[in-house]
Amino acid sequence: MAEKTIQLRVMRYRPERSDDPFYQVYTIPYRDDMVVLDALNYIKDHVDPTLTYRWSCRMGICGSCGANIEGTPKLTCSVFLRDLRRQPVTIEPLANFPILKDLIVDIEDFMDKLLRVKPYIIREKEKPLERGEYRQTQEEVDMFRQQSLCINCMLCYSACPVYGHDDRFLGPAASALAYRYLQDSRDEGGDARIAAIASTHGIWQCTFVGECSVVCPKDVDPAGAIQQLKAMAATKLMKSMLLPLASR
């Protein structure tokens, strides 16, 4: 039986050779159990060692192999070639980020945004070690568990038209992370965290397109988290206006 082949149209950017990205088409043999990342690895090993991309775990948990496949941000380790109907299959770097080389984008802006939401438990006063850990009920864990599953793959930023329009926007994953800590019963840093995100380029810039939640490989639902953050910030503002003393 003749070997099955597939055509991949990969966006290349080689800053040392050219000023603009270009597309390169590779035709490679494939089996039904191959994912897009396997195809990229095949190209790298057998066809073109200059092709550059990020990957690590091959099992949808490291969050490093994201790319736009046929225009939609996806983890390349999670898309089977057999499910891609149209050929050639177009693979591009994640949208809305500057390209550094081939499929590798600059993630520095995203890293800065993660830090802005203070992604750690803040206590007003730590209790001494001998008094044990901070315990939580299952209900308390359930309040933030969904948002704690984010793997920082940045697919949501690639899908977000608001971030594509203005990269000052805090964006989906960082907002979901802020929500995760605000909902954590052990955290006492709510005021500082809300102040950090309830700004023009914070959660209020979100227009609720909702595509971030659609592309999220871990069902984190950043769109829902941002809307609930808006409700939390608005409630806090109303309380401080109506009960100026109580909110101190």
Next chain:
Amino acid sequence: MATETARKPYVRHRSAMWWTKNPRYFLFQIRELSAVFVALYAFLVLYQLWVLRQGAESYRAFLDLWFSGPMVLLGLAILGFTVLHAVTWFLLTPKVLAARLARSPASSALVFVVMLAVWIAVSYVVVAFLYAPPAPVPPGGH
């Protein structure tokens, strides 16, 4: 000391037609556009009230315009966009609401159906009130 780098990040230009590339982006744009029609209707009703104050003659002229072909078409467009506006926002409401019924989050479908039912019920009451036959004048009344 600054280190020399071969980095030359390439920033892509986003097409003005980005919203045509994905049906969900398109629906989002339509949802945003629908707000313009909802606002337009509010202005038309305000204008109607203003004309009403100008006297019977002007109001009759307004009604002639209101029931003319193009205005009926506009009215139908407004109705369509208003329904779209309401339904799309009702679909999104569960995400904002995070309603919790008996400890478990309320299902999105339930929130949507309840809101739709309340909307239809309120619309029915308003329509019934507006189109109710005039109450008979009690004997001896004016």
